[in-house]
Amino acid sequence: MRDAAGSIPFTFDGKAYAGQPGDTLAAALIAxxxxxxxxxxxxxxxxxxxxxxxxxxxxxxxxxxGARAEPNARATDVFLYPGLVARSQNAWPSLAFDVGAVNSLAAALIPAGFYYKTFFGPPSRWMLYERFIRRAAGLGKPPQAPDPDHYGHRSAFCDVLVVGAGPAGLAAALTAVDAGKRVILIEQDAAPGGSLLRERVTIDGEPGVVWAANVADRIRAGGGRVLLRTTVSGYWDDNFLTAVERRVEPGQPAEGDAQVLWRVRAGEVVLATGTIERPLVFANNDLPGVMMAGAARALALRHGVAPGRRAVIATSHDEAYRTAFALADLGVEIVAILDSRTQASGPLVEAARARFVVHAGARPLRAIRRGIGLAGVDALIDGAKRRLLADCLAMSGGASPVLHLHRQAGGALEYDAARGGFLPGAGRQRHVSIGAAAGEHDLSAILTLARVVDPLGPGSPPAPGPLWHDEAPGKAFVDFQNDVTTLDLALAQREGYVSVEHTKRYTTLGMGTDQGKTGAMVALAQIADLRGVPLPDAGLTTFRPPYTPVTMGAFAGPMKGDHAAPIRRLPLAAAHDALGALWVPAGAWMRPRAYLAPDETVAQASLREARMVRASVGVVDVSSLAKFEIAGPDAVDLVAAVCATPVAKLAIGRGRYTVMLREDGMVMDDGTLWRLAEDRWLITSSTGGAARMARHLTYVADVLLGHPRAAVVDVGEHWAGLALAGPQAAAVLSGLTGAEAPAHMGLGDAVIAGVPVRVLAASYSGERAFEVHVPGHLARAVFDALVGAARGLGGGVYGLDAMDHLRVEKGHVVIGAEADGRVTPADLGLGGVLRKTGGYVGWQALQRPALVGPVGRRHLVGLTSVDHTPIAEGAMLVMREGEPPLGHVTTAAPRVAQDGAIALGLLTDGATRHGQIMLAWSPTRRSTVPVRVGPPLFYDAQGARYRD
Amino acid sequence: MLLIPCPHCGPRNQEEFAYERTLDSVVRLNDAPELAIATLYARANPRGQEHEIWSHTCGQWLRLTRDRISHAIHSVEPL
Structure with missing residues (x-):
């Protein structure tokens, strides 16, 4: 018996209470x-x-x-700590006077299938109901502020992973440790013992709880790891399990990690997960005061708390008899034991008969409510209805082995008619179920090597409670969390939702945060009865991870905020910062978007920078572009397989534009191809496609070509790249190198600021331009020299936005914008660059009839705003507002060379529509702009400016 | 999470690997267009054992023979 006064202060709904060490919140509240x-x-x-x-x-x-509030915590699964603050949920204005309780009166309004029926009705009905439903139905509210707690991830492996530190799990873990195995024992409770925490047995002369603690110590001493307050939430392939360790209780500030997500690869898994007791089904079986017999026993024997003053025990098997003894020893008056069996015998039953009133063939029909709790029970006793006054009804309708992990692992099930439920069958992975989880209920049979003394004697195996046929008025619940009653199950059957999977979704049976742990088997029995089939034929829903709800933070672990994804910074990031770069994320990279002068907007700065390039010269950092060197006697074969353009005849020291296709003929990437030597090539391709291209190159080499004598090296990290563009670009370059600049699409080695560099003469802007490749760690001096020289000629640096303006005006495509995975080279106007002889990835698919047909493809077009209004990116291209789109705007930009607004777009049969006026219509941006369709080229149509 | 024995590195977690495709969907560079298109769009997709191509982060390409119901891996060979 516990002291009346507690030592641990806590509050519930603002009222102060005190509990005792080891209390769950539930135990402290009842106390x-x-x-x-x-x-x-x-x-x-x-x-x-x-x-x-x-x-x-x-x-x-x-x-x-505040931010640490954890909604939907189970009061039975929270251990008390000083200062714990708990609140009730889903009640307004208070728990006792809840306005929402009128829902009970209006329950006919929301029967099973309410949501389905509403969705099948006119949409306006759902709009009307939604507001009401969202407020009325619900669980706790998630905190709004960022989670202040830290979460860790740990990986581990072991020979034997034991789940559950009850008697079976402890014995198995100790045996494995003694055999020299590496063992992890995981227990979701705060203390080892499992069922021993609620039973009064001695093992090897010690109280069960003491024995459990000692065994746990021996496992640790033998090198095993014992994780308490840890729940195995998922059993995945190849004996990989995830578990969540709570290092502090919900809402409790942590020194380090509040929770740790364990990822364990185990040699063997022992599932000692025990059982979950089943409720009895009768009217009002959800009233406060009605509880599971095992829970009442745990309150009494583990916490010394009496769940009431007058108790009725209702059961279908022996186990609940133990509750009568436990409660009576705390001074609770046992009004009666109602046993649904007509015949019951055995030492436990006989001992109870000697001390209590035991009615055989008796069961509760209806719980009687007074105020908010239980006042009594109408019971069927000796064929007649009798009212028993009680404030506690401890019930047990059998016990279900916890099969979740066994099923997640793919294990089979075996039906056991005597217990009215399933037992674990053969495992699919390397796992075995033991103890109560395997259907063994007798402790001395579980602990064969120990001396077990049970003062009450052994009981019979658990047996299911009687079916409920609505013999009394009132709701009889099978799923307490989601308010599913036997009438809801019957309604679902009547309306044709026969299979258990359909019934589940129609009634929301088992779809709460408890996933139907308590009521699933009871509901299944009722469904089987309604259908007139044996229980195993009624079907079973899937056991899915997680076993218990997992805080999202535990999944994220340390990968949050800046650690959520890697950020890649350019080798010259500091130099750009010094120039006042405004950064923009581009894939994983941070790239300079523009370099803002005082009082300048981004748009103004970008246009200024672009015009500077057209007028004199500009420097832009292109280091993030993908770069691959391919070398070896067979390098040409690999390059020719990947690049869809002519390859073999490319002269040494020359480069050309190239495009790479997917197997379905669509453009995957584009870039430039350079021949550095007879057997040595350089490919540049898009920043965003770098990882895909790296993988593609090795796929083509290893899988398609069968390991040619060619090495592929990703040199993207090695080289910083600086593009120099504009009419003065050649002057800047030759001024710094002291040599003539390479011809367009030529390459050469040079020295700038004492640093050896490689110069590639390629243009992306429409101006004469060069890419200077320099080892990243030596790039600063080259960059400073280039920018300094450019400034001397009226130029300077430019950013990503200006680069985009320039390329749109010149009609160059971007992978992801124009080449969106649905376009062929021909769609982009690049049909002419393809190798006529085929032999590259994707050449066959380009022969598909749909791709060679004359009409119906979307073509790249240029769009000019008729009235100079900016065009919205993503806008639909239509003849009239409201009509189905014929295409869309892929990239919009201001004109650089003159005033005005232009865009690139993809338009059905666009090549035949040049000269047409269409609308670029974006309802979401409330923008409609008349545009003239034309070729995707707005600048220097003769191509005079970028040549030497 | 599968435990995949990389021929180069030994058994490793699935998260280190990337699934590429089934072996029967590999389009050879010199396949005729009709065959290539059939390979791309008409797959066997058997219930049960299938040959698959995966890659490991070490750079090794693999041919896995895997049961798509039980997830059991029957063999792993380097490609």
Whole structure:
């Protein structure tokens, strides 16, 4: 018996209480006389505490304050700490006077299938109901502020992973440790013992709880790892399991990680997951005061808390008899034991008969409510209805082995008619179920090597409770968390949702945060009865991870904020910062978007920079472009397979534009191809496609060509790239190198600021231009020299936006914008650059009839704003507003060379529409701009400016 | 998460690997267009054992023979 006064202060709904060390929040609330702790999900019915652990369906509360508040915590699965703050959920203005409880009266409005029926009705009906439903039905509210806690990830491996530190799990883990195995033992409770925590047995002369603690110590001493307060949430392929360790309780500030997500690869897995007790089905079986017999016993024997003053025990098997003894020893008056079996015998039953009133063939029909809790029970006793007055009804309708992990692992099930449920069959991976989870209920049979003394004697195996045929008025729940009753199951059957998978979705059976742990088998029995089929033929829904809800932060772990994804910075990032770069993320890279002068907008700066390039010269950082060197006697074969343009005849020291296709003929990437030597090539390709291209090159080499004598080296990280563009670019370059600049599409080695560099004469802007490749760690001096020389000629640096303006005006495509994975080279006007002889990836698919046909493809076009209004990117191209789109705007830009607005777009049969006026229509941006369709080229149509 | 024995590195977590395609969907460079298109768009997709191409982060390409129901890996060969 515990002291009346507690030592650990906590609050519930703002009221101060105190509990004792080792208390769950549920135990402390009951010890303080709090019986009403929640309102149910749909019907707002008053709810108390039903269970004793993670299976609790009813007593959901929010624990913690502010950003640390954890909604939907199970009061039975939260251990008390000083200052714990708990609140009830889903009630307004208060738990006792909940306005939403009128839902119970209007329950006919939201029967099973309510959502389905509403969705099948006119949309306006859903719009009307939604506001009402969202407010009325619900669980706890998630905190709005960022989670202040830290979460860790740990990986581990072991020979044997034991799940569950009850008697079976402890014995198995100790055996494995003694055999020299590396062992991890995981237990979701705060203490080892499992069922021993709620039973009064001695093992090898010690109380069960003491034995459990000692075994846990021996496992640790033998090198095993014992993780308490840790729940295995998922069993994946090849014996890979994930578990969540709570290092602090919900809402409790942590020194380090609040939770740790364990990823364990195990040699063998031992599932000692025990059982979950089943409820009995009768009217009002959800009233506060009605609880599971095992939970009542745990309150009494583990916490020394009496769940009431007058208790009725209702059961279908022996186990619940133990509850009568446990409660009576705390001074609770046992009004009666109602046993649904007509015949019951055995030492446990006989011992009970000697001390209590035991009715055989008796069962509860209806719980009687007074205020918000239980006042009594109408029971069927000796064929007649009798009212028993009680404030606690401890019930047990059998026990279900916890098969979740066994099923997640792919294990088979075997039906056991005597227990009315399933037992684990053969495993698919390397796992075995033991103890109560395997259907063994007798402790001395589990601990064969130990001396077990049970003062009450062994009981019979658990047997299912009677079916409920609505013999009394009132709701009889099978899923307490989602408010699913036997009438809902019957309705679903009547309306044709026969299969259990359909019934589940129609009634929301088992779809709460408890995933139907308590009521699933009871509901299944009722469904089988309604259908007139044996239980195993009624089907079973899938057991999916996680076993219990997992905080999102545990999945994210340390990968949040800046650590969520790697950020790649250019080798010259510091130099750009010194120039006042405005950074923009481009894939994983941060790139300079523009270099803003005082009082300049980004648009103004970008246009200024672009015009500077057209007028004199500009320097832009293109280091993030992908770069691959391919070398070897067979290098030409690999290059020719990847690049769809002519390859073999490219002269040494020359380059050309190239395009790479997917197997379906669509453009995958584009770039330039350079021949550095007879057997040595350089490919540049898009920044965003770098990883894909790296993989593609090795796929083509290893899988398609069967390991040619060619090496592929990703040199993207090695070389910084600086593009120099504009009419003065050649002057800047030769001024710095002291040599003549290479001809267009030529390459050469040079020295700038004492640093050896490679110069590639390629243009992306329409101006004479060069790419200077320099080892990244030596790039600063070259950059400073280039920028200094450019400034001397009226030029300077430019950013990504200006580069985009320039390339749009020149009609160059970008992978991802114009080449969006649905266009062929011909669609982009690049049909002429392809190698006529084929032999490259994607050449066959280009012969598909749909691709060679004359009409129906979307072509790249240029769009000019008729009235100079900017065109919206992504706008649809239509003849009239509201008509189906014929194409869309891929990139929009201002004109650089003169005033005005232009864009590139993809337009059905666009090549035949040049000269047409269409609308670029964007309802989401409220923009409609008349545009003239033309070729995708707005600048220097003769191509005079970029040549030497 | 599968445990895949890389011929180069030994058994490693699936997250280090990338699935590429089934072996029967490999389009050879010199396949005739009709064959290539059939390979691309008409796959066997058998229920049960299938040959698949995966790559490991070490750079090794693999041919996996894998059961698509039980997820059991029967063999792994370097490509």
């Amino acid at each position: 303080n006389g709090v019986r009403l702790v929640a309102r149910s999900f749909k019907l707002h019915r008053p709810r108390g505490i039903m269970g004793a652990g993670v299976e609790e369906p009813s007593a959901l509360v929010t624990v913690g304050e």
